[in-house]
Amino acid sequence: xxxxxxxxxxxxxxxxxxxxxxxxxxxxxxxxxxxxxxxxxxxxxxxxxxxxxxxxxxxxxxxxxxxxxxxxxxxxxxxxxxxxxxxxxxxxxxxxxxxxxxxxxxxxxxxxxxxxxxxxxxxxxxxxxxxxxxxxxxxxxxxxxxxxxxxxxxxxxxxxxxxxxxxxxxxxxxxxxxxxxxxxxxxxxxxxxxxxxxxxxxxxxx
Amino acid sequence: xxxxxxxxxxxxxxxxxxxxxxxxxxxxxxxxxxxxxxxxxxxxxxxxxxxxxxxxxxxxxxxxxxxxxxxxxxxxxxxxxxxxxxxxxxxxxxxxxxxxxxxxxxxxxxxxxxxxxxxxxxxxxxxxxxxxxxxxxxxxxxxxxxxxxxxxxxxxxxxxxxxxxxxxxxxxxxxxxxxxxxxxxxxxxxxxxxxxxxxxxxxxxx
DNA sequence: ATGGATTAGTGTAAATAGTCACAAGGATGA
DNA sequence: TCATCCTTGTGACTATTTACACTAATCCAT
Numbered sequence: 001x002x003x004x005x006x007x008x009x010x011x012x013x014x015x016x017x018x019x020x021x022x023x024x025x026x027x028x029x030x031x032x033x034x035x036x037x038x039x040x041x042x043x044x045x046x047x048x049x050x051x052x053x054x055x056x057x058x059x060x061x062x063x064x065x066x067x068x069x070x071x072x073x074x075x076x077x078x079x080x081x082x083x084x085x086x087x088x089x090x091x092x093x094x095x096x097x098x099x100x101x102x103x104x105x106x107x108x109x110x111x112x113x114x115x116x117x118x119x120x121x122x123x124x125x126x127x128x129x130x131x132x133x134x135x136x137x138x139x140x141x142x143x144x145x146x147x148x149x150x151x152x153x154x155x156x157x158x159x160x161x162x163x164x165x166x167x168x169x170x171x172x173x174x175x176x177x178x179x180x181x182x183x184x185x186x187x188x189x190x191x192x193x194x195x196x197x198x199x200x201x202x203x204x205x206x
Numbered sequence: 207x208x209x210x211x212x213x214x215x216x217x218x219x220x221x222x223x224x225x226x227x228x229x230x231x232x233x234x235x236x237x238x239x240x241x242x243x244x245x246x247x248x249x250x251x252x253x254x255x256x257x258x259x260x261x262x263x264x265x266x267x268x269x270x271x272x273x274x275x276x277x278x279x280x281x282x283x284x285x286x287x288x289x290x291x292x293x294x295x296x297x298x299x300x301x302x303x304x305x306x307x308x309x310x311x312x313x314x315x316x317x318x319x320x321x322x323x324x325x326x327x328x329x330x331x332x333x334x335x336x337x338x339x340x341x342x343x344x345x346x347x348x349x350x351x352x353x354x355x356x357x358x359x360x361x362x363x364x365x366x367x368x369x370x371x372x373x374x375x376x377x378x379x380x381x382x383x384x385x386x387x388x389x390x391x392x393x394x395x396x397x398x399x400x401x402x403x404x405x406x407x408x409x410x411x412x
Numbered sequence: 413a414t415g416g417a418t419t420a421g422t423g424t425a426a427a428t429a430g431t432c433a434c435a436a437g438g439a440t441g442a
Numbered sequence: 443t444c445a446t447c448c449t450t451g452t453g454a455c456t457a458t459t460t461a462c463a464c465t466a467a468t469c470c471a472t
Contacts, residue, residue: 413472414471414472415470415471415472416469416470416471416472417468417469417470417471418467418468418469418470419466419467419468419469420465420466420467420468421464421465421466421467422463422464422465423462423463423464423465424461424462424463424464425460425461425462425463426459426460426461426462427458427459427460427461428457428458428459428460429456429457429458429459430455430456430457430458431454431455431456431457432453432454432455432456433452433453433454433455434451434452434453434454435450435451435452435453436449436450436451436452437448437449437450437451438447438448438449438450439446439447439448439449440445440446440447440448441444441445441446441447442443442444442445442446
């Protein structure tokens, strides 16, 4: 079902479909169509149908898609039909904001560990968690079998922390530091850098 | 020079080249090559040469690129060779973290206005700025000719705030709310939603 | 029941993006 | 000076992605 040869660009759209479907669900919609969904996410109806057809037949001709069923299917495809424990490395300003953001838990992503290398932060509490010393990062992540980590450390520390995450068996890194990380092929990295996005938009301004 | 028919996907890579070049600059490098740059950002050397060739000839055969010259050129192309005043709408947790992040200023993006509609926040200070009532958003942004805004409001408010931003003449929105915004063609939107990125990675996990 | 309207899934064509390989320009060292 | 080594810029080619158009299934109003 989830063959590896489905292009990454298709995979990248699935979470946006899911997001829109969950909003539809909240607003009480029972069914939707590729047309409607496409208008919400700004993608052509044909594109959505083709993307979904990579994984099966989820709709009914003449009727559309059952919202709850499609939500369920997409959750399975994206493997978010379970709870993912995550580690957060970096307990600075951004780290705190992220640790306190309820959206992760609402979508099955649970921050279970927070690390920092600064003695000022180590031992302090953020919500229900205590900030641990980064020195113990590798053994702890290994033992807890953590597969996902978020990186909110300064640029100068990012690559070295990433190396440790890889060593600890982490397979997915959400990187907030403004640097391209070098990791093995089996590790996935996604970048969140507001500057990059802003520069991408100023290009089009006068 | 900056023709509109240069594909968006090319434009999207330019900020990453610039980021890498600025790091090279900090580490003291005088020149670089498409080869080296490609290794840093994880893109083929030919891709980089082709992307840059859309805008001119910036390198020297046999020698490579002058780092500082290419930085300068990319800054011009991306229009970040100036200071952009920005508005921040939403003074919650995330809004505070963003307002206090020094990276924006370091790259020529200056947050000059902060808005919120919650009386709890209105009037409070964040750094040198006072949080203003969202009710005054449109006239104030118009008067100050603000072209870029960052959105850190709850999902339920995001579209309505976006509509106001458009009305106020904003041309670029960096949206942190997990919803696809509907805006006119002349307004650019970039999305920062960690859940989307995480789901994109869990797909590839076991 | 029936005809018209709707909508999914899909094969094919078109458009877009990326890779490759090479000519040409410039640097370097004997 | 001249031969060799680098590295850019680019045209041709390949691969990928998107759009289009059509069939078949379903719904709904009459």
